[in-house]
Structures are given as structure tokens and as C-alpha cells.
Amino acid sequence: GIVVTQDFANLIEGGSLPYTWSKLINDIDGPSRANGVAYQDVYNLSAERGVGGYDTPHRFVASYVYQVPFGRHGKYLSSVVVVKDLFADWQVSGITEFQVGLPLTITQSFAAWGPNTQRPNVVPNANPSLPRADRTTARWFNTDAFVASPANTLGFAPRFPLHGPGVNNWDLSLMRDFRLYERLKMQCRAEAYSAMNHPQWGNPGNNLSNRNTFGVITSAGGARSIELALRFFF
Numbered sequence: 001g002i003v004v005t006q007d008f009a010n011l012i013e014g015g016s017l018p019y020t021w022s023k024l025i026n027d028i029d030g031p032s033r034a035n036g037v038a039y040q041d042v043y044n045l046s047a048e049r050g051v052g053g054y055d056t057p058h059r060f061v062a063s064y065v066y067q068v069p070f071g072r073h074g075k076y077l078s079s080v081v082v083v084k085d086l087f088a089d090w091q092v093s094g095i096t097e098f099q100v101g102l103p104l105t106i107t108q109s110f111a112a113w114g115p116n117t118q119r120p121n122v123v124p125n126a127n128p129s130l131p132r133a134d135r136t137t138a139r140w141f142n143t144d145a146f147v148a149s150p151a152n153t154l155g156f157a158p159r160f161p162l163h164g165p166g167v168n169n170w171d172l173s174l175m176r177d178f179r180l181y182e183r184l185k186m187q188c189r190a191e192a193y194s195a196m197n198h199p200q201w202g203n204p205g206n207n208l209s210n211r212n213t214f215g216v217i218t219s220a221g222g223a224r225s226i227e228l229a230l231r232f233f234f
Contacts, residue, residue, distance in 0.1 A: 020059040024052040037105045038117045040154050050158040051103050057163075058100045065093040094172040094195075101167070101203075103160030104141075108148050109209035119155035120146045120208045128161045140165070140204040143215040148208055165201035165217065169194055187231040197224040 027045045029036030035053035039045065069075040070087040106128075108120045122128065126145035135141075141162055149155035175189040194200070200221030205213030 017062050018060070020056065022055075023057060024055040025050065026052040029053040035102050037159055040117065040119060047154070047156075048159060051160045053103055053105075053160065055103050055160070055163075056100060058098075060096075060098045062096045063094070064096075065091060067091055090174060090176045092172065092174055094170060096171075097167055097169045099167040101164035104162050104164040104203055104206055105160050106146055106157055107207050108155070109207060110151060118149065119157045119159070121149045121155050122157045122161065123147060137201065137217040139215050140201075140217055141215050146208050164203040167200060168196075168198045169200065170196045170198075183234055185233040187229075187233065189227075189229045189231065191227045191229070193225040193227075194222065195224060 027048045028039050029052055037053060039048050041047060068087065068090040070090075072084045072088040105117075106120055107117050110118065123145050126142065128142050128145040130140070130142050145161075146157060171191070171193050172195040173189060173191040175187055178186045178188070180186055201217050202219030202221070204215050204217045208214055
């Protein structure tokens with residue numbers, strides 16, 4: 001569970017802490033789904049049953065606004081000359097997101113079933129996933145858990161035998177309003193996207209036939225981005 005102490009809760013002006021725990025199972029993904037994959041045998045959809053392409057077992061998103069308790073209107077340093085005005089009325093806000101990666105399908109190059117994807121086989125008793133401590137960009141999952149299915153046969157690997165890299169992202173901002181005249185206000189704002197600069201890895205190579213990239217991560221999302229802004233309200 002999530003526990004917020006009373007003292008901290010009194011400082012939070014607004015926010016939410018939604019957490020989702022779920023599992024999606026289906027036979028086939030709709031064609032409009034970005035992470036959907038084709039079936040192997042339209043005459044045996046029961047063999048396609050498994051985790052869906054947009055299954056997200058765990059997702060946590062926190063949004064928050066924190067009023068800094070210093071300065072003229074705060075609990076601390078409210079009577080110190082100069083300091084009380086320098087630190088008054090600053091706010092820290094942000095959005096923090098943690099999410100398990102989307103399901104990852106494994107394919108092989110040759111297909112014996114028309115336009116559909118031919119999946120490989122899974123080695124008996126092999127776990128396609130690696131422990132978190134063993135995952136690297138050079139080997140994100142257990143590549144030895146898969147072997148090519150022979151030509152003109154259906155591979156028995158699930159549509160999505162494992163999940164790709166997840167999301168760990170912090171977007172933060174620091175801002176303060178300055179009242180210039182009765183109806184004119186200036187806002188100073190600094191924003192940092194991906195503030196912790198945590199790598200947001202792309203999916204690893206998923207084609208068993210390409211051993212040079214199979215299980216290898218070769219892409220990532222953007223790095224930290226910082227913006228400074230002045231806004232006037234009138």
C-alpha cells in the first residue's frame with residue numbers, strides 16, 4: 001500500500017497516486033492496435049490464446065504539487081529579512097511514471113503460412129525472461145530459450161512470451177508567481193523532462209534469424225530536456 005503521512009499530506013496542494021495491476025488475455029489483437037501481431041493459423045485461434053499485445057501488468061503514475069514551506073507565507077524562515085521574500089511561494093510539481101514494458105513477440109525470418117508470422121519454438125523448461133540483475137543492453141532476455149521452428153511447421157512460442165523494457169520517468173517543474181500590478185502577474189518556471197535522465201530503452205531485437213541483434217537493445221528515448229520560461233498573465 002501507499003502511506004502518506006499527515007505532515008506531508010498537508011503540504012500537498014493537489015495530486016493523485018493511481019496504480020494499476022492487471023492482466024490481459026485474448027486470442028488475437030485488433031488490427032488497429034500498435035503492438036498487435038498476426039496469428040499463425042486462422043483455423044486454430046485457441047492456439048493463439050495468451051497475453052494480449054497491450055497487456056500492462058503494473059503501472060503507477062503520481063502527479064503532485066508541493067508548496068515549499070519557506071519564506072513570507074511559509075512555516076520556516078518567514079521572519080528573516082530578504083530570505084523570506086527570496087524563498088516565498090515557490091512550488092514544485094511533477095509527474096512520475098513507472099510501468100512494465102509492453103509485451104514482446106519473437107519472430108523468425110522464413111514464413112510458411114502466407115502473410116502471417118511464423119513463430120519459433122521455446123526450449124522445454126527454459127525461461128525466456130532473465131533476472132533483472134542479469135539484463136543488459138547486449139542481452140535483454142534469454143536468447144537461448146528460443147529455437148527456430150522447422151519450415152512448414154507452426155512454432156509453439158506464445159504470441160508474447162515476455163515483456164520489453166519498462167518506463168521509469170520523472171517530469172518536474174519549479175515555478176513561482178510574482179504579482180506586478182493588480183491585474184498583471186509574471187510566472188517564472190523551470191521544467192525538466194526526464195529529470196532523472198533514466199534511460200528509456202527501446203525494445204530489443206526480436207528476430208531469431210538475426211543473431212547479431214537478437215535480444216540486443218539498440219535504441220532509447222530522448223535524454224533529459226530542460227526549459228526555462230517567463231509567462232505573463234493579465
